[in-house]
Amino acid sequence: MSTAANISSPASAESVIALLRELAKPLAMENVSLSEALQRVLREPALAPEDQPAFDRSAVDGFAVRLDDARTEFQIVEEIRAGDWKPRELQLGEAVKISTGGALPGAGLQIVMREDAEVSDERLRVTQREPETNIRFRGDDCRAGQILVERGTTLSHGMLAVLASVGHAKPLVTRRPRAVHFATGNEIIPPEQTPQRGQIRDSNSILVRTFLEKWSAEFTQHRLPEDESAAKYQISNIKSEIETADLLLISGGASVGEHDFTRRLLEDLGFEILVSKTTLRPGKPLIVARRGKQIAFGLPGNPLAHFVCLNLFARTVLDSFNGATPKELFQRGVLAGKLEADGNARETFWPAIAELKAGRMELKPLRWSSSGDLTSLAQANALVRVVAGEMNLVAGAEVEFVATDC
């Protein structure tokens, strides 16, 4: 992995992202029902199997008459509702009552809207004749064989409706990624417990959980004891879970001891450590490792650092696993207030609020006192990328940012 990063030198965000894109290959495919397919990545183009509409349909409620029949009085000879199939050749002076969506009885017709006609018994009087045919002709929307949804697309609500329309009831998508998460750290207690002096509540497990849920991952979460042999024993009990996982996430405590602990656990499992430190702020003590196709992260324990690493790196891996058409991680926006970067020597991902105002994406940098800062974590929906050594940025400066998930 000489192109990207190695153990000895701290890695930049860009090099970690490049490394992860190289490592994480698209997972296997599976056919799923439409109700399971939202936000999954389509792995073959969805073609229209037939013309859409498949037959000439009325676009309105009204009466079909011949285009070449200019009279104003007609005899109603038939009624066609949506779902009916009643072909017939209309004669001059004949009209067919037809509902929106109803299949036209033949060619060379026009639909007079119900509002433009009067009916008594089986007689029709047309009060107004517009030039529009009010017909959706066969193939108007798309032709048989046309690509409706491209391969590599993340399926939206609307796309699912389209797949349903054309009968792709079991689209071929990437299987759900499988992940295992371990929370570590002696000082960590569950959120519902009251901390003793020196302890803090675990906020990373819920962050990881909802993040993985958003990515439709199958996952389990575990708490690892700090005692190394106890931790290894616990891991040995879930060996098969780890064997079948695509992604391992270990939320480290913040101490060097634990950092080494994470590394030793991964090495013990046969993982090769590729990155053990980054140049990021926050997010410096990050471990990236791999074993075959599996990727593991040792995530820094501080909440904001955790948030940054999930949004930059875990997201990159899950996107690659998904086989989605690659897109830029960073977008551009404009600072809505000054950002005091103070020439910090590390590339910084600064928590911010992104908001669209009058068509421009404005980024309001949040007050940020430390990588454990909760107020910024509560408000941030974006991370502004500040290059190493950047001095203070003024309001109006154009910046790169990454939109955080949710």
Next chain:
Amino acid sequence: MSTAANISSPASAESVIALLRELAKPLAMENVSLSEALQRVLREPALAPEDQPAFDRSAVDGFAVRLDDARTEFQIVEEIRAGDWKPRELQLGEAVKISTGGALPGAGLQIVMREDAEVSDERLRVTQREPETNIRFRGDDCRAGQILVERGTTLSHGMLAVLASVGHAKPLVTRRPRAVHFATGNEIIPPEQTPQRGQIRDSNSILVRTFLEKWSAEFTQHRLPEDESAAKYQISNIKSEIETADLLLISGGASVGEHDFTRRLLEDLGFEILVSKTTLRPGKPLIVARRGKQIAFGLPGNPLAHFVCLNLFARTVLDSFNGATPKELFQRGVLAGKLEADGNARETFWPAIAELKAGRMELKPLRWSSSGDLTSLAQANALVRVVAGEMNLVAGAEVEFVATDC
């Protein structure tokens, strides 16, 4: 409801939205676990119950020494790891080994980073002494009683982490809305079946399903027979479901017969019809009805009209039910290509692709041949609002749009 709309005149989008905001009151509240709270609306402000951090913590791995102790050689007298609580008064010449996150043993201290020190046995030699204390002091992030997340906020990943940090393990949120959906239409068949002439596949049920899932709704979906007495019999079998629902959605077929059918079913259930037609394109044959606190929609059957009505109106209702702090439905952006509105007399919601480019939100209008158009439904992530009578809009024109869900 004289302020907004009534049965006799077609209603504008604005008046329907105003009516729905007036009708839909916030639902009851419940306490849920954090793992169920993502995207739910918080109904009481989340306060910090204690200072954060709750104690002075080391921000690095290193050695605590007295600020007033300028020597370079120290005796290591103690080790403090994260989670430990070992208060002691340091004497001159004493140092305490401390891990990141570890609780400081007392006041008046500074942490010398591990990189700036050499250790042999219990002796410490400081090679460099920076001015920073490397301490996160009690209350640095927030003070006890400070509001961390405001009432009415939709909970993000980061907010859940913050709630976990401060021990709000069971936040008070709006209960999940309950919905019942009926698909109607003789011509409609399930997506996995091959249509006969005149038939089309049901694409609305999957659209409604994933839309309601996104809103965390509890819901059931049913298929209603076109025969009115059969439909009423089926409804009578799920009376309790309907009684407890907050929202009823009926995806009509497109025919006048069905439109009336939907209206009669709703009236039969005791619903008052408030809107039976709009001025929208697409989305004209929309029914809005209410019964007490319940709201019902008769949605036009065409896929794109369905999509528009869900994204404008069902979303407004669900947002109001949720008790979220009201925000603008429409945002502003810039057209990336011309939009041929042709002076249409109806307010139009034009399918478009919204994309952030160099900090500006650009909207590319999609080719759009009819309200059943599938290709535009597959690609749209936005609807551009085109006022009634608008002629052709050029690239670069500023427009209003609504971002569609997913």
